[in-house]
Amino acid sequence: MTSDPDDDALSWGGDSDVDRPTLPKGWHAVGRGREDVESAPAEDAAPAKVSSAASAADEVAEEEDDEEYEGLSTGMLLALGAVGGIYLLYTIGWLIGGMRMQAGALFLIPSVMYTATLVIAVAAPALWFAASWMLTRGSRSWVRLVALIAGVVFLVPWPFVMTGGVAA
Numbered sequence: 001m002t003s004d005p006d007d008d009a010l011s012w013g014g015d016s017d018v019d020r021p022t023l024p025k026g027w028h029a030v031g032r033g034r035e036d037v038e039s040a041p042a043e044d045a046a047p048a049k050v051s052s053a054a055s056a057a058d059e060v061a062e063e064e065d066d067e068e069y070e071g072l073s074t075g076m077l078l079a080l081g082a083v084g085g086i087y088l089l090y091t092i093g094w095l096i097g098g099m100r101m102q103a104g105a106l107f108l109i110p111s112v113m114y115t116a117t118l119v120i121a122v123a124a125p126a127l128w129f130a131a132s133w134m135l136t137r138g139s140r141s142w143v144r145l146v147a148l149i150a151g152v153v154f155l156v157p158w159p160f161v162m163t164g165g166v167a168a
Helices: 005-009 052-066 074-100 111-135 141-154 158-163
Strands: none
Touching: 074 111, 074 141, 074 158, 111 141
């Protein structure tokens, strides 16, 4: 049997004597031809002398690989969107309700104090959302949701609820 000239042009003489390629420790071949690739033994993959900084960085990288970020579930994302929308409406409600109360409050409260309390009232929903998000970072999702719902209950814009959008 004679060899095909096209195959001869793409091969080197003695090509069958070449060792199979090896991958470093932790690497796995995938796809076509993975049977022809070997994984290196653990003692061959590690260099003889490794600095302590490099080994510490490798350990941190291995720990990060083990602890994969799971992300938020679809239900939790929907709940966060709904609660975030409520907080946005509360911010607008505090602004409108606080502005409506300005006319009657000028005789009782100095202008600087009124402006400061209005700014704090308008910022309260955003601050509650950020605080509950940051403080419940390591907690379960239901704990975060309870903290956010507590803000929905506590931060109701009563000036807007009592007077509505109409002037008194």
